[in-house]
Amino acid sequence: MIRLTGINRIFEVGDEKVHALNDVDLDVGAGEYLSIMGPSGSGKSTLLNLLGLLDRPTSGTYYLDDVDASSLSEDERATLRRDKIGFVFQFFHLIPRLTAFENVELPLTLAGVEPAERRPKVEAALESLGLMPRAAHRPEQLSGGQRQRVAIARATIMDPPVLLADEPTGNLDSASGSEVIDILEELNHRGITLLVVTHDEALGKRAKRRIHMVDGAIVEDVQQTPS
Amino acid sequence: MSPEDTLRFGYRSLTGYPTRTLLMLLAMSIGVTAVVLLTSLGEGARQYVLNQFSALGSNMVIVLPGRSETTGAAPPMVGATARDLTLEDALALYRSSAVRHVAPLIVGTANVSYAGLSREVMILGSTAEMQAVRELEMAQGRFLPPGEAERASNVVVLGAKVKREIFGNATALGEWVRIEDRRYRVIGVLSDKGQSLGAEISDTVFIPVASAQQLFNTEGLFRILVQARARESIPRAVEAAREIIRERHDGKDDITVITQDAVLETFDRILTALTLAVAGIAAISLGVAGVLIMNVMLVAVSQRTTEIGLLKAVGASGAQIMRLFLTEAAMLSLLGAALGIVLAYVGIWILGQMFPAFPLSPPNWALGAAVGISLVTGLLFGVMPARRAARLDPVQALSRR
Numbered sequence: 001m002i003r004l005t006g007i008n009r010i011f012e013v014g015d016e017k018v019h020a021l022n023d024v025d026l027d028v029g030a031g032e033y034l035s036i037m038g039p040s041g042s043g044k045s046t047l048l049n050l051l052g053l054l055d056r057p058t059s060g061t062y063y064l065d066d067v068d069a070s071s072l073s074e075d076e077r078a079t080l081r082r083d084k085i086g087f088v089f090q091f092f093h094l095i096p097r098l099t100a101f102e103n104v105e106l107p108l109t110l111a112g113v114e115p116a117e118r119r120p121k122v123e124a125a126l127e128s129l130g131l132m133p134r135a136a137h138r139p140e141q142l143s144g145g146q147r148q149r150v151a152i153a154r155a156t157i158m159d160p161p162v163l164l165a166d167e168p169t170g171n172l173d174s175a176s177g178s179e180v181i182d183i184l185e186e187l188n189h190r191g192i193t194l195l196v197v198t199h200d201e202a203l204g205k206r207a208k209r210r211i212h213m214v215d216g217a218i219v220e221d222v223q224q225t226p227s
Numbered sequence: 228m229s230p231e232d233t234l235r236f237g238y239r240s241l242t243g244y245p246t247r248t249l250l251m252l253l254a255m256s257i258g259v260t261a262v263v264l265l266t267s268l269g270e271g272a273r274q275y276v277l278n279q280f281s282a283l284g285s286n287m288v289i290v291l292p293g294r295s296e297t298t299g300a301a302p303p304m305v306g307a308t309a310r311d312l313t314l315e316d317a318l319a320l321y322r323s324s325a326v327r328h329v330a331p332l333i334v335g336t337a338n339v340s341y342a343g344l345s346r347e348v349m350i351l352g353s354t355a356e357m358q359a360v361r362e363l364e365m366a367q368g369r370f371l372p373p374g375e376a377e378r379a380s381n382v383v384v385l386g387a388k389v390k391r392e393i394f395g396n397a398t399a400l401g402e403w404v405r406i407e408d409r410r411y412r413v414i415g416v417l418s419d420k421g422q423s424l425g426a427e428i429s430d431t432v433f434i435p436v437a438s439a440q441q442l443f444n445t446e447g448l449f450r451i452l453v454q455a456r457a458r459e460s461i462p463r464a465v466e467a468a469r470e471i472i473r474e475r476h477d478g479k480d481d482i483t484v485i486t487q488d489a490v491l492e493t494f495d496r497i498l499t500a501l502t503l504a505v506a507g508i509a510a511i512s513l514g515v516a517g518v519l520i521m522n523v524m525l526v527a528v529s530q531r532t533t534e535i536g537l538l539k540a541v542g543a544s545g546a547q548i549m550r551l552f553l554t555e556a557a558m559l560s561l562l563g564a565a566l567g568i569v570l571a572y573v574g575i576w577i578l579g580q581m582f583p584a585f586p587l588s589p590p591n592w593a594l595g596a597a598v599g600i601s602l603v604t605g606l607l608f609g610v611m612p613a614r615r616a617a618r619l620d621p622v623q624a625l626s627r628r
Contacts, residue, residue, distance in 0.1 A: 049622045054539070054621045054625070074544065074545055075544040075545070075546065078539065078544040078545075078547075081540065082541065083542070087540045087541070089625065091533075093533055093534075093536070093540075093625060095534050095537065097239060097240065097243030097244075106538075106541055107541040109232045110228050110538070110541060110542055110543050111228075111542065112232075115232075154541065158542075
């Protein structure tokens, strides 16, 4: 599903060069559940942005679903992002003036799907996350957990094979946090490839495969043996 | 993304920030109002002057003593070298078949008095033909009697205002008024037709041209008004007037002939240029509105950084984001233009109520130009912010809250 080879990402901050990713190799199979952990500045968010095609590596190759993503143009990457990748962010990033329904609908709208086709899909997604009664509410009228669920619905509305979550519970209380994790894991059970970036040890340990990063390099890659 | 969805998205973001949207609409509509209103005023002034000219009478050719190279300018002063135009000169013009009427004119001011009331009035000495040439309407009685122009009969036709001021509501017909030291019998009163080119007809009196020659002790005419048979015969009439007078003035080309068309054309040109200049000035305010739109769109882009980052994350291409922002700018411009046109029409209606005599209506090109310019400025000034939005780095955009 995902194959990174010899990935480097160097930022230039003023005169200094920051080596955010240092020769990273990573293979992720379809349907895997990965957690990426590490201290701040270890490059885990940079890795996630690269995986999500929001950023490009300075060198190295990235195959996503057998497509060489590092050679694509900006627009091709946008299309690939739309079809193959779902994002869940720490700060939800819902558009404040749109309703929950419209926020979930957004990727379909951008993809040019007909309104008549969009409606049942969005309704089904909201229904499955128990958000149907909140469909017409704007984000400010929703609780944090509800907002993150709307974000998850939006991330999965295009049926992407890969779901990237950046500190998905970072802004939630523990009850709604575990609720969100349950939903993500449920999606993984149904076959989605799930990558979670987190500080939270407890959350990280739930993943079957755990990656630990320090200073832009993967220092630990543990496959949890089913017990 | 379908056009409807793009429009809907733009609409939602316009309604999502109502203050910003209203301010921009206001700026745009003021610009459009200025363009439409000012061009209407310019166009109105043009129409007004044209109407005034046609009130002078139709197919008119004016013959002035003295040679002048300018056309359509103010009549030249009677030069010392120029020979006077005489009554005989005027009557000779009838030799041309292109001429229908000839009305000689002598102008002067004199005291008109009746029963102790006295007023300084402009005296016009002319013949019966003047009525046809200037299309004068009578309120009472008749105009100067037709017949021999050389006969100095003591009759007078009063302008409406002069009649009012000297006689009040009393009957004027048949009364004798005194002009300077001569007595004239009132044979007619002009109707209050209005004014033409500043010289208010109602504030004048007409006496036979020969009487005026005696009164002012002059042979020379102030000018000769010639009415051509038709519009097409105006050039022939002009040519004939030149030739006949040259022949009579020992081969000297010492007159100036002005056609109404030449004067009209000049005024038309001047006023059209004026309208365009005023429209140009007003267009500057549209430009200012454009800069404002750019400014506000730039603020919108930085305000909505995370939104743009998110749109990119869920698969919007740079081109799509650019289109979204340009659509927003275009919607603002068009709405602003529509609002501006409504405001302009309200303004025109109010001015119309205040000055009913002044013809006010925006020329069609001004409406089109106003909408066009506002759309172009909106898009032009919208491009920069939209490009900035399209190029935004999604990683950085999303790293903020």
